[in-house]
Amino acid sequence: SRDLLADPAIDVISVTTPNQFHAEMAIAALEAGKHVWCEKPMATSQADAERMLAAQRASGRVAVMGYNYIQNPLVRHMAALVRNGAIGAVTHVRVEMDEDYMADPAEPFYWKSEASSGYGALDDFAVHPLSLLSVLVGLPTDVMAAMAKPYADRPARDGGRRAVENHDIANVLLTFEGGVSGVLMANRSAWGRKGRIFIQIYGSDGSILYDQERMNEFQLYDRAGNPANHGFRTVLTSGQHAPYGRFIPAPGHGLGFNDLKIIECRELMAAIAGEPAHVVDFETGFAIEKAVHAMAESHNRRQWMSAI
Incomplete structure (x- = not known):
């Protein structure tokens, strides 16, 4: 009101x-x-x-x-590892986001399939991976996208069929500052996937892997030391990863989606108070939107587009 x-x-x-x-x-x-x-x-x-x-x-x-996914204490920690050179110079980034809330072809047409709601997977969905990229490695400078409609139409609630007006799948090639390559794939019609954002960051000295469906752990590979002992090790969220300790004193017990919203609200309050805040403000939000619209334009033109 x-x-x-x-x-x-x-x-x-x-x-x-x-x-x-x-x-x-x-x-x-x-x-x-x-x-x-x-x-x-x-x-x-x-x-x-x-x-x-x-x-x-x-x-x-x-x-x-x-x-709110950027508020995960482990995402903050991964960003610090990248920033401090723990895996060396970043060489390649892959991000996949998959859910299945649009997977059923018998699901009736509703507003998320309307052109007025946006491009589909790109802006309803892939903006989350882009927000994570913004804090982990930065946003892409150039993009090449292809979108797809797994279902051309859906049952209309008043009978008959209605054409789907946007795309439930998007595949995007990315280029970052310094020529680092990347891939973004988004699918909101992927049966069995509930809240998956799978991130792989490869560097000259190691790698970081993270799956949003297991949001209280990530995998770290460090090539240093005896090669006989090389392998990914799992890091669990603990009090070493602020602000986890404000919620739970013991490691490995896990935070959830709503906890990240609480952290986000606290960061908003900090920003209002003029304190340093870990947020995606409208400046960064607009940069994400520019990247999304560049991806859509790339799909339409079938060519690489600048995202900045």
Whole structure:
């Protein structure tokens, strides 16, 4: 309700509506002097995302995106390992995101298959891997994408069939700063996958592997030492990985999706207080949107596109 915008007791507006309403609501909140916590994606068009960023800059308010997976203590730790050279110079990155909520061809058509909601897997979905890349290795500079529709149409709720208007699968080649290569694959029609984001980061001295479906562990390979002992070792979340210890004193017990949302909320509060905060703000959010729209344009043109 717009009544919330006039309520002086409300400091933050959380935007959790279907994608096509994000821009209108976030801009209205910022113009009313509210801070904004907006779920992904930022908007369904680059122009709308740019208007959101302009509104944030003009307002002077804090505006962050709901990319809670970056709040995983292990993701923070992996980023620190990469940043500190634990696996040497990064040489290649692969990210896969798969879920099965669009896998059933008998599932009735609903708004996620509408063109008004966006490109499909890319912006409804692959923005999460891009948010993780933004903190682990940075965003890609160039992209080459191909999207696919596993099902051309779906049952309409009022009878008959309705054509699917966007793509449930996306495959993207990536180039990062310095010429580092990468691959992003996203599929929201992958039977058996529930919340999978599989990340592989290869370096000159080792590798990091992480699977979101096992979000309280990752695998680390270090080529140093006796080759007879080489192999991936599993690292479990513990009090050594802040802020895990604020939730559970013992290692290996595990955090969950909602815990990451709590951490994200705390980081938002830190940003509002003017403290250092680990968030995807609208500046980075817009950079993610530019990458997504470059991928869609690449698919349409069948060529490499700049993502910056």
